Amino acid sequence: MAPLDSAAPTSFAGLPLEALLPGLGALPPAQGVAAYRAWLAANPASPQRFAAWFNLGALLGQTGDRAAAMIAYRQALALKPDLHQAAVNLGLMLEAEGRPGEALALWGEALQPDAARTALLNQRGRLLETHKRYAEAERALHASLLTDADQPDVIQHWAHLRQKGCLWPLQGEGIPGLSAEALILRGGPLGALALTDDPDLQRCIGEAWIARKVPAAPERLSPARGYAHDRIRIGYLSSDFCRHAMGFLIVGLLEHHDRDRFEVFGYCSTPEDGSDLRRRIIAAFDHHVPIGHLSEEEAARRIRADEIDVLIDLNGLTAGARLGALRWKPAPVQATYLGYVGPVPLPELDWMLCDAVTVPPDQARHYAPRPLPIEGCYQANDGRDQALPAISRASEGLPENAFLLCCFNNFYKITPQVFAAWMAILRAAPHTVLWLTEDNATGIANLRREAAAAGIAADRLVFASRCDPLQYFARLGLADLFLDTFPYNAGTVASDALRMGLPIVTLAGRAFASRMATSLLTAVGATDGIATTLDDYVSKAVALATDPARHAAARQRLAGDAWVRSLGDTAGFAARMEAAYERIVLRP
Template identity: 30%
Template sequence: MGFFDWLRRPQRAIAAVKPERELVDHEAAGPSQRGVELLRSGQMLAASQQFREAVAREPGVASHHVNLAYTLQQVGEGVAALDHLRLAVSLDPESLDARYMLAGALETLPDFEGAVEHVRAALALRPDFEAARIDLCRMLALKGDLVQARAAIEEAMTLHPSNADFHHYLGNVCVTEGQPDAAVEHYRRALELRPDHVQVIANIGSTLRIKGLYEEAIASYEQALKLDPTFADAHAKWGMTRKAQGRLAESEEAFRRALQLDPKNPDTLNEMGMVLQEQGKLPQAIEHYRRAISLRPDLPGGYVNLGMALDHNGQSGEAVDVYKQGLAIKPSHELHGNLGITLAKLGNTDEAIDHYHEAIRLSPDNLSVHCNLASALGDTGATEQAIAAYRDVLAKRPDFLMPHSNLLVYLASTGHASTQEYLAEARRFDAKLARPPEDPPVRRNLASGQPLRVGFVSGDLRTHPVGLFIEGIIQHLEPSKLELIAYSTVGQEDALTARIKPRFGQWVQLRGLGDDAAARRIRADEVDILIDLAGHTAENRLAVFARRAAPVQLSWLGYWASTGVSEIDYVLADEGCVPIGDEHQFSERIWRLPQTRLCFTPPATDAAPPVAPLPALQRGHITFGCFQRLPKITDEVLALWGEVFARLPDARLLIQSVQTGRAKAVEQTLARLARVGIASDRVTLRGPVPRDVYLQAYSEVDIVLDTFPYTGGTTTCEALWMGVPTLTLSGDTMISRQGEALMRAAGLPQWVATDRADFVCKAALLASDMPALAAWREGVRGRLAGTALFDVRRFARNFEEAVAEIWRQGAAASAETRSS
């Protein structure tokens, strides 16, 4: 939505040009006269038919074309009207009506260059034509020629000093030039000349809004609406102000009022879509964006907003189509950049990289696109290039938190930094976080038996590894012990969200709230323990934790290293992934849960195919599998796998990944495998598939080979549930020990290799005993259900006891501090 309005006059009645002049030449033939009479009686279609006849009889009379054009405009035939106006000007270049109406028609295209040319011609014919001078000022401004617009407005003010519109327009120009105080002065002068000028009053409000004076802006909109309650623009600007304040429900209501008054305003529909999207109301947002674009196909930002809403709503394929439609109309770096994001999500990384490069060409200083390009490079396995790209962005903008988080993810998961180097980088991230001077939240004095209030901050409470791990746990937490609040950082929801939502006392949408506002909201909810489920991964809100939103703050589940954030008190871990003596790897204190920090929610019975017999018994050879993201299968991993395959010449390999849906990735992966001695005739590569098809693929695999140092998590648990064990290599960090911790929690320590030589030996040994592998599958789900990795009830009790003890220790420490 534009900042201000310019009092557009898209259609001009000829009578408004020269009220004293008849609409037609009195010497014209009968059809023209009959057309005038019909026009005066409001019968536009019948009038247009008479004017058509007049043009047919006397095609060289300019006034016939002008009159026909006017009626055609009224009946919605703007293109035909434009043709007749052009012809009228060619027949009579000095026709004031033809020039002026053609200027208006061109403005609606919009063709401001042509519009300015013809309105200047109209003024040359009649210099005292005040309405045309108003239009010239507006057109120059809308054309973007502020120097000429200012000159035209100042000239008009000398010719027509009592006209409020020129002061109004000069105020608009001042706003565009970044002079809000000067703008308000001109608006106030316009109001002296015309006190009831509601548009000017609203523009004062908008000027105050961009200065951050939100309540003063609201007062201006209220003043405008008191004069004209039907003024849709004031309702819309009210909505924009409340949106800027994070008061989304009030904003939505204001936009609804505006749309009731002006239901076909594409700008308001677009703004309404953004407010709905920020509240997580994606289907409604999509509907509003579609309506906006249908009304104005070249709406700035319309295709970007619609594409983002579709993508977040799980309709990524449709989002790609929308972005491409927008690019066909008008290419922009936003469209190329967002299309790249969606393509990367769908596994089309090479095409995504092409669009990122095009976005950078159009907007070289857009550092967000550089970050997305770095991420895409990482997805192709170019980890060192990705890390270098993130560091380059941070060199240009050190306070940019997103690339710093991404850099930390890569450093933590790829082995490109020692634990000391990683922690130093995480502390540098922490030093950038804003910490407004506020008193820390007060600990509640809980009565005996009163539940702790625990908040979870996450963008992944859906079908995502975090959601898949937490679902069963949430279902078994006792409401009498823990009162749960979800703080979602994204609008996307799905079937898993719907299943867990009823277990939360509140479901709060943080999307659209700034860090200060989000922290205030959490404090107002009097949360006792706030748990971060994202770490440095996507959609994190670590800056909210830096504002000490709750008395106790923890990190758990969604990240595998220290956040570095000094206000996060604990990391929930276990002795397997963070053994005694490794506390120095974290800025947080370590709280070890019994047996495991992770507990997986198995797929529902109707969602998981039954465990299949061991495929090797029928095939006569072992098939190894890997279902992780391709970037985790590094050259170092492949080298170790190559040794395994050298020991087992009949073995086969199945790799299924999002990235292996690309022909280029398949070609590159086969070449990399060949270099380590694994020929292509021993390999099957598959791309992304629905989850049920993915789970079924485990029926073709005998053993899963883990990656390192970024070991499996969700895939390891899913493989176990499908009857396929994972051979994993132990490491020296939380993430590189994750595979080991999971297999031990599942009661399978024999599947953990201590070093690379052990990995090769174990692979050969375990693969050689097909009867044992086949026997292990028998009744495997019943056995796994009783292990720490899958027993969600047991884990829920352990979790409840852990957070209660953390709270008690904090209370004791707080009491000791007060007494001293």
């Protein structure tokens, strides 16, 4: 179709809109905009004007003229108030303009046919979730599922919202048409780690998620027998090379790799956060390769071009993962490590790095990919000294004389059973206070309500505001005992607690996620904090909280250089990890 002269709209008079559409596909967006404007000017009484305004809004959005696009969508809604697609798009643009309140109000008031109401409810739930308004988000998604229960992604978000908001029981009243088993299978892989201690069930949930979200690639890129390089080329793939828990753990390993034997590549899809940690991580790579702008195939082909010998995925089944790239098998050996502590049943992964405590030999058959235990503890750590700020219980709003129990895990890891155990500890040790992180308002309100129902006074639960990493470490030094969660243990936070000399009580289960703290306590020689039943967990915590000599002995085991000699020995850990890489690398 030839370029249109917007000054001559009369050529469109009486032209049905559907007759205009075939010629627009080959036009640049700007010319399409001119065509729609011309058609609208020439057809002031057409019943199809709502569709033309909607299409005009979409094209204006493509050209970057967001203000004009929003006007077009409003015109479409004025002509057809139940055009829910226009309400969705207009709301997304309001959100992009930094006007989330207007977007939520629009979606809440929009008219739509019953069959399409889920789109608005889902967008509303998504935006409410990003603002941590979890109770409202959960209600929106639940309403969507009552309209259409066959929405796996919505089920996953709804289930995880209930976990994050401590909305118990976790499955609520359920979803009509879906059994409890079906809800669990569709609940998503991250939530699964905090929902079940069964690695077989975790693997099934991961398989269902991968089958739905990550299709197989059409070809394998890497040679099956590997490469003949003088130095082993290690590639680390992550979206978390920044101030993220994984970034804090991995940076020391990257810095300590033996460059005589290894060449280190970082395939990075991490948004820039401007942090000192990110600069350290990037500087630790021999080759920093940004791939955030690349498609999955393009990222895979870039990795293949670099002839990586062993590719280490640091995301697993978490946000930002590049599983689609892994499916092209860009490296002859591919392993998953650290980011997701459970089965990652992607056929193109060869190994899951772990240790003999997190995955005992008799449990290895339940995992995919195949577990590769490294010598010692599985967890990388940064052993650098830290200059911590001077803080006190008074400055943090904490009682001076109470025995301070703490857990700085995210709320979604707190289960009803574990919280009930915490309440039993507080009842048995009346001089204790429980210090939790200020995760979200919905969760805080629900935990306070559960505590009150258990007979615990409101002032015995204290919530710590978010803070910078150094203040967070200093806060751990104020506590007396760390209470772990189950079935999803603390990982990074548990190591941080031990570094600050804080004793831990954990419950060891079957799955990797429920044995992380057990591995850490084993490494530092503090195995007396490992419980095997929930009753044992409560008993150990109460004994430490009520017996000063026992607590002092637990502190003494972690005093001095106990952490530095074990978990903080970054150079030693790097050597053990490199030995594992040398075991699995392929050579022609």
